[in-house]
Amino acid sequence: MIDEPLAGERKQTFLYRLDPRTKILGSLVFSFSAALIQNLPAAGVAFLFALSVLFLAQPPPGRTAALLAAANGFVLFLWVFLPFSVPGETLFAVGPFHATREGIDRALVLTVRSNAIFFFTAAFVASTPMAAIARGLEGLGVPEKLVSLFFFTYRYAVEIGKEYTRILNAMRIRCFRPRTNFHTYRHLAFLVGMMLVNGYERGLRVRSAMVCRGFRGRIPLLEAPSVKTSDAFALGVLACVLVVVVTVHG
Amino acid sequence: MHISEGVLSMPILAAGVAVAAAGVAVGMKKMGGDSIPKVAVLSSAFFVASLVHVPIGPTSVHLVLNGLLGILLGWSAFPAILVALFLQAMLFQFGGWTTLGINTVNMALPAVLCFYFFHGAAEGGTNRTAALAGFGAGFLSVALSGLFVAVTLALSEGAFLDAAKVIFLAHLPVMVIEGIVTSVCILFLRRVKREILTAS
Known part of the structure; x- marks a missing residue:
């Protein structure tokens, strides 16, 4: 019943071979940066980047789509309220409730930036086995x-x-x-x-x-992860994208 | 119950991370290296419980069980819930890095409060008081979690106020179900394996 739904056969992609620490750090930085975005163009850039990273990770398409759809449940729920809760120029009315242009804009930004984070996280999870995540967390000082x-x-x-x-x-x-x-x-x-x-x-x-069998409270690592040039390259690309996002954001 | 990624404002997310870190630190301090497997069993049960669907009228809700977890674990509920939520984020994309802190606080803080209010009665006393304590824990923990989620949303952005009210109301039937399930579960554990209740 419980497996790693996004894992598939774990294709040996570029992302898969990155150091888990790089991937954890990258997805942390990306998630928090994307959560700060307040306008649509910047959210769009972040979303497109996340989408391309997801393609790089090559997760099983069907299950990924199902999970991403489920993750959007909460966002969909907010769509019921947000357009009617922000004061501004009225676009249309349902009974006593007035949907405003500003409200729809807010909901749109929220949806795009949320999905940017969903996609990026999905790419991270799809390319990192659970054991590697644990190892990476330990390497980062958890x-x-x-x-x-x-x-x-x-x-x-x-x-x-x-x-x-x-x-x-x-x-x-x-x-x-x-x-x-x-x-x-x-x-x-x-x-x-x-x-x-x-x-x-x-x-x-x-x-x-x-x-x-000699357990003393910690699980030893079989292989010491090492940072390669590809890790520096990946973090470099991420940094460039974030600079673009900030520039677009203004 | 979960607030998803990219919804909340940064001050709220940061506050969530800070409070969760403090709670987890206290929980880890109280948890000896020896008790890791026990806490892990309960946190994975908490994780699996979120897959148990309970019918309610035409729809269904899933169990939360943070009240039960609080009674069994006390402060260790913080690391247990953090880990279970992280696992959910990794396996099912429910939540993620940014909301991990605030979601942990929203569920673990009620759990710890339930420990202080109800642990004594659930462990000792008569079956009747234990059943009442169990109901109280299930009911209160979900009520508080619902309230915390609603307050978090409302504080994050004024426009979320309407959605926040509806979320809190949606928790009302879940409170009763959790109360019943936690109560029966406590009685079951007292009969079958009392040491789970006393070991924390």
Whole structure:
């Protein structure tokens, strides 16, 4: 149930071969810069750049599209309100509500800059395996304990996800049909409780097994990541694009 | 529940990062190296719970369970929720770098408050008080999270005020469902595996 949806077969793209630290730093800088954008042309430049980076990453098209559509749910929700909530020149009216040009402009900027960030993040995730992300975070000074927690959580999420499917199937075989009633909520609570109990016991067993094999609280790295010229090049391109965005933004 | 990328203003995002960092630091300090697997199990359960869809009338909502997480983990709920949200961002594109801080605060702060209000009653006492504590934790944590999300949106930009009100109202039915589920879940854990409740 839980896999890395954007991973595909992990094509050996240019992005894939970059150092994870470069990619984390790059996507951090890009996300925060894009979140600051206030006008449409600048948001457009950021969006086009993110789109081309996504093409470079070559994620599986179908699943990527589905995830990006889902990510836009919140943006779509804001479209219901934003055009009517900003004062300005009225474009059209729905009952007592007046949609303004300014409101639609705000919503448009927001949509484009949000999607620029979605696309860029999708490219990052599609080109970086979870283990590399953990390694990159550690390389960038995130505390070891937090990185271990992240890695264990990912590992257990896969197991607990299986556990969830298994218990739910067992319930379905016994004619459990979720409806809006206390019976449903009660049994879903049992499902969650059982997931916790089984997960907890499994967690302890895994821990004991790891301690037997010499685990002392940190997961050692097999290969030391190294910064190459391609990393400098990638960060250089990103810097240039951000300069263009700032110039367009004015 | 999640505020997505590119929506909030920079001061709010920065404040979120600062508060989340402080909360995570406290949580990490209280969490020994030994308890990493336990916290990880609960944070992955929290992650999986967000995939559990609960029918409500014609539509469905997903479980949040930050109240339950708060009761079980206390301050460690901060790192647990941070990690679970980060995983969601990486796997499903829900949220991302910029909103990680504020989304963590919006869910973890209610969780920590629930720990102080309800942990005692959920762990000790009679089944009746534990059930009430569980309901209180589920109800309050979602109520507070909904309130925090609404306030965050409204503070970020005046124009979001209407959307913020609707978001808070949309949390009302979820509060009741979370209350019921958390309550039953606490009773279940007391019967089946009490040490999960006491180990924090």
